Amino acid sequence: MKRVGVAILGLGVVGGGTYKTLVDHREFYQKTQNVDIVVESVLDKNTARLKELGVPEECIAGSIAEVVANPAIDIVIETIGGVGVAKEFVMMALKEGKTVVTANKEMISKCSHELERIARRNSCGLYYEASCVGGVPIIRTLLDGVQANHITEMMGIVNGTTNYILTKMAQDGADYQTALKEAQALGYAEFDPTNDVEAFDSTYKLSILSSMAFHTKVPYTKVHREGITTVDAKDIAIGKEFGYALKLLAIGKNSADGVEVRVHPTFIPAEHPLASVNDAYNAVYLRGDALDDIMLYGKGAGAFPTASAVVSDVIYAATHSEIKYSTFKNNATADSNVKFISDFSTAYYIRLSVVDKAGVLAKICSVFSKYGISIVEIAQKGRECENSDVVPLVIITHKTKENAIRNAVAKLKVSELATVESVIRVEA
Amino acid sequence: MKRVGVAILGLGVVGGGTYKTLVDHREFYQKTQNVDIVVESVLDKNTARLKELGVPEECIAGSIAEVVANPAIDIVIETIGGVGVAKEFVMMALKEGKTVVTANKEMISKCSHELERIARRNSCGLYYEASCVGGVPIIRTLLDGVQANHITEMMGIVNGTTNYILTKMAQDGADYQTALKEAQALGYAEFDPTNDVEAFDSTYKLSILSSMAFHTKVPYTKVHREGITTVDAKDIAIGKEFGYALKLLAIGKNSADGVEVRVHPTFIPAEHPLASVNDAYNAVYLRGDALDDIMLYGKGAGAFPTASAVVSDVIYAATHSEIKYSTFKNNATADSNVKFISDFSTAYYIRLSVVDKAGVLAKICSVFSKYGISIVEIAQKGRECENSDVVPLVIITHKTKENAIRNAVAKLKVSELATVESVIRVEA
Numbered sequence: 001m002k003r004v005g006v007a008i009l010g011l012g013v014v015g016g017g018t019y020k021t022l023v024d025h026r027e028f029y030q031k032t033q034n035v036d037i038v039v040e041s042v043l044d045k046n047t048a049r050l051k052e053l054g055v056p057e058e059c060i061a062g063s064i065a066e067v068v069a070n071p072a073i074d075i076v077i078e079t080i081g082g083v084g085v086a087k088e089f090v091m092m093a094l095k096e097g098k099t100v101v102t103a104n105k106e107m108i109s110k111c112s113h114e115l116e117r118i119a120r121r122n123s124c125g126l127y128y129e130a131s132c133v134g135g136v137p138i139i140r141t142l143l144d145g146v147q148a149n150h151i152t153e154m155m156g157i158v159n160g161t162t163n164y165i166l167t168k169m170a171q172d173g174a175d176y177q178t179a180l181k182e183a184q185a186l187g188y189a190e191f192d193p194t195n196d197v198e199a200f201d202s203t204y205k206l207s208i209l210s211s212m213a214f215h216t217k218v219p220y221t222k223v224h225r226e227g228i229t230t231v232d233a234k235d236i237a238i239g240k241e242f243g244y245a246l247k248l249l250a251i252g253k254n255s256a257d258g259v260e261v262r263v264h265p266t267f268i269p270a271e272h273p274l275a276s277v278n279d280a281y282n283a284v285y286l287r288g289d290a291l292d293d294i295m296l297y298g299k300g301a302g303a304f305p306t307a308s309a310v311v312s313d314v315i316y317a318a319t320h321s322e323i324k325y326s327t328f329k330n331n332a333t334a335d336s337n338v339k340f341i342s343d344f345s346t347a348y349y350i351r352l353s354v355v356d357k358a359g360v361l362a363k364i365c366s367v368f369s370k371y372g373i374s375i376v377e378i379a380q381k382g383r384e385c386e387n388s389d390v391v392p393l394v395i396i397t398h399k400t401k402e403n404a405i406r407n408a409v410a411k412l413k414v415s416e417l418a419t420v421e422s423v424i425r426v427e428a
Numbered sequence: 429m430k431r432v433g434v435a436i437l438g439l440g441v442v443g444g445g446t447y448k449t450l451v452d453h454r455e456f457y458q459k460t461q462n463v464d465i466v467v468e469s470v471l472d473k474n475t476a477r478l479k480e481l482g483v484p485e486e487c488i489a490g491s492i493a494e495v496v497a498n499p500a501i502d503i504v505i506e507t508i509g510g511v512g513v514a515k516e517f518v519m520m521a522l523k524e525g526k527t528v529v530t531a532n533k534e535m536i537s538k539c540s541h542e543l544e545r546i547a548r549r550n551s552c553g554l555y556y557e558a559s560c561v562g563g564v565p566i567i568r569t570l571l572d573g574v575q576a577n578h579i580t581e582m583m584g585i586v587n588g589t590t591n592y593i594l595t596k597m598a599q600d601g602a603d604y605q606t607a608l609k610e611a612q613a614l615g616y617a618e619f620d621p622t623n624d625v626e627a628f629d630s631t632y633k634l635s636i637l638s639s640m641a642f643h644t645k646v647p648y649t650k651v652h653r654e655g656i657t658t659v660d661a662k663d664i665a666i667g668k669e670f671g672y673a674l675k676l677l678a679i680g681k682n683s684a685d686g687v688e689v690r691v692h693p694t695f696i697p698a699e700h701p702l703a704s705v706n707d708a709y710n711a712v713y714l715r716g717d718a719l720d721d722i723m724l725y726g727k728g729a730g731a732f733p734t735a736s737a738v739v740s741d742v743i744y745a746a747t748h749s750e751i752k753y754s755t756f757k758n759n760a761t762a763d764s765n766v767k768f769i770s771d772f773s774t775a776y777y778i779r780l781s782v783v784d785k786a787g788v789l790a791k792i793c794s795v796f797s798k799y800g801i802s803i804v805e806i807a808q809k810g811r812e813c814e815n816s817d818v819v820p821l822v823i824i825t826h827k828t829k830e831n832a833i834r835n836a837v838a839k840l841k842v843s844e845l846a847t848v849e850s851v852i853r854v855e856a
Contacts (some may be wrong), residue, residue: 021718032643032755135719138575148739215460290449291563291736294726308719311576322748327460412516
């Protein structure tokens with residue numbers, strides 16, 4: 001039986017889950033995969049953690065130099081996170097011809113071009129299933145499951161923290177701050193939640209997944225990014241009346257016109273399969289020219305779901321001789337032949353506060369019409385309190401250009417006809 | 429660039445979709461997969477169909493002997509269906525060392541042990557992603573995406589015809605015959621629908637998927653099979669009031685006690701991800717010891733979704749040198765060490781017609797109690813017509829043994845206390 005030696009760098013949540021999964025399943029993999037995967041070496045400064053996990057003395061590495069010099073190690077698992085030390089250690093491992101398996105979305109999103117180049121040069125693999133959507137094998141699916149298709153569209157709920165917060169806001173009518181605090185109390189959100197709630201995390205993942213799906217480098221800097229910090233529970237409730245659910249979607253589209261990538265709060269129809277993906281669950285919805293549509297759903301984070309992805313990559317690397325690198329020219333920047341669309345088209349939900357006076361509605365409609373925006377539905381939602389002369393007005397548009405909406409909103413703002421309370425994109 | 433020659437046997441719905449997909453995407457695969465996949469040969473007696481698809485004269489094969497003797501052909505795609513000719517042709521191809529890609533669930537379910545043995549002996553591959561759940565890469569996921577896990581549970585909606593019929597019955601209150609006719613008119617059901625509605629199709633698929641998931645041979649004869657022909661729309665409506673949706677589920681469970689495989693109409697909670705899988709869509713829900721739960725969702729049939737799976741297998745075979753055979757000892761019969769559980773445990777929904785007389789309810793309850801069946805909920809649903817003295821009574825049980833329920837139902841039948849209208853299993 002083939003013997004494969006593994007090292008784990010970093011015993012945090014995912015690293016710890018990976019260690020336990022490998023140790024507990026060693027016999028199972030011998031039996032089912034015909035490979036003996038042995039944890040040879042673990043690198044972490046936290047001796048309490050090493051003890052807690054029961055790492056045997058002889059497996060504790062003193063330094064990264066010791067790990068990469070060890071000829072018994074074939075695969076190095078990086079579960080440190082971030083771009084600093086993690087990247088340095090990964091480069092050292094690749095340069096010694098060790099295959100690397102990582103859960104690090106920030107590093108892969110920012111540096112895959114460099115790392116993959118080193119991997120190719122040293123004939124070793126670079127695997128990162130665990131960087132996106134936890135235990136859901138979305139990268140394996142893109143590489144080996146739906147590769148017969150031109151993927152034309154991808155919509156994902158790829159961040160559990162924000163999905164948990166939006167679910168609470170939708171179900172309990174909680175405001176953003178309250179839902180965030182609950183998420184923090186449950187360990188779903190970090191003390192500094194910026195990376196999740198400002199959608200950096202989703203942006204990294206979208207750049208990785210859309211690069212793979214569209215066979216072209218999509219740098220994360222090309223992604224239009226908006227987080228959920230200004231989402232108003234009122235809009236979630238009103239959207240529900242219109243038959244919509246609000247989700248933070250990572251959207252990628254690929255057509256003859258170019259590539260469009262954006263992350264923002266989005267209304268989708270209540271009957272869309274993504275609409276019932278709640279709490280900390282994630283899902284990715286794909287459209288391909290042959291397969292039509294599919295969706296993959298599951299736990300997007302957590303020690304063991306993420307370890308499942310890490311270890312599946314380890315087994316794949318241990319049982320396949322061909323290394324599937326990315327299928328695009330892996331440069332730091334986008335291919336200059338690819339047009340990125342910033343003035344994308346979608347439908348919009350716009351909530352205004354309007355002075356309830358004759359003629360105002362007509363004037364507002366004429367602003368939209370001036371910018372070529374055609375309206376599907378307009379609804380006055382009733383006065384918010386008795387003695388106010390301001391009423392909420394909700395407008396749903398047909399598919400229209402982003403810039404037209406921006407211009408119309410700017411015009412409304414200076415016109416004093418209405419206060420623009422919120423603008424939310426709507427996808428079908 | 430590597431050149432891979434392909435033959436297609438049978439130009440029916442799936443064969444035709446596969447032909448078009450391969451021809452239309454040839455350049456795309458050259459660019460994205462670095463492989464030139466060429467349709468060398470097509471075998472079908474129907475000259476009108478060959479013409480309709482525009483198969484060039486020089487690609488039309490005269491016989492299977494000609495196909496398997498052609499050294500330019502590396503991969504043979506079988507899209508004939510059934511076990512007769514299809515199996516004969518596949519065996520001829522494998523014996524000549526041609527890798528086979530097939531969409532044939534009946535053949536794989538019944539004969540994979542023989543076919544795989546020949547494939548191994550001739551060092552060629554046998555791929556059958558397209559045999560289960562159309563464009564959804566469930567087999568690739570089991571082999572290369574979640575293989576780090578002990579899969580403990582699988583629940584699938586793996587037949588589009590029956591899911592369409594049950595969806596119509598649920599949404600419109602239509603009876604079975606009406607919904608079946610509608611499905612036939614739309615081409616979702618065949619003129620003779622037996623294979624789908626009696627759940628043979630789902631049974632073949634469950635045997636394939638659970639064999640792979642549980643790493644042990646699960647012959648289709650071990651699957652407990654019940655179709656949907658006796659489903660009453662009344663139960664779907666009553667189940668909805670209890671918070672359930674009715675689906676034809678293919679269920680596989682694997683525990684220390686043994687393997688349990690069954691296909692039958694099943695109530696699941698309305699908030700379960702499978703409950704909102706409607707119309708002709710399919711989905712497979714998996715539970716693994718590391719990944720927790722995931723679900724894959726998509727079109728389970730149709731020319732192009734199925735072609736997507738066929739061609740993804742072709743590309744996989746063309747770009748990987750290791751062949752992943754099944755991970756169990758591939759015999760015709762089950763491993764004698766594996767216990768198959770026929771007296772499984774689940775919850776039950778039982779609808780009775782009861783004479784509305786004092787003391788009857790107590791007597792019925794005592795029958796259940798006698799067989800150790802504990803009741804969660806009991807509801808008298810109101811008299812069906814004014815001048816009847818019979819009332820419908822619905823009972824939901826706790827998890828209980830199948831045999832206990834069978835005995836209780838038999839007892840009720842002879843007792844004349846009640847008519848047993850329906851017994852439907854409930855999964856959480």
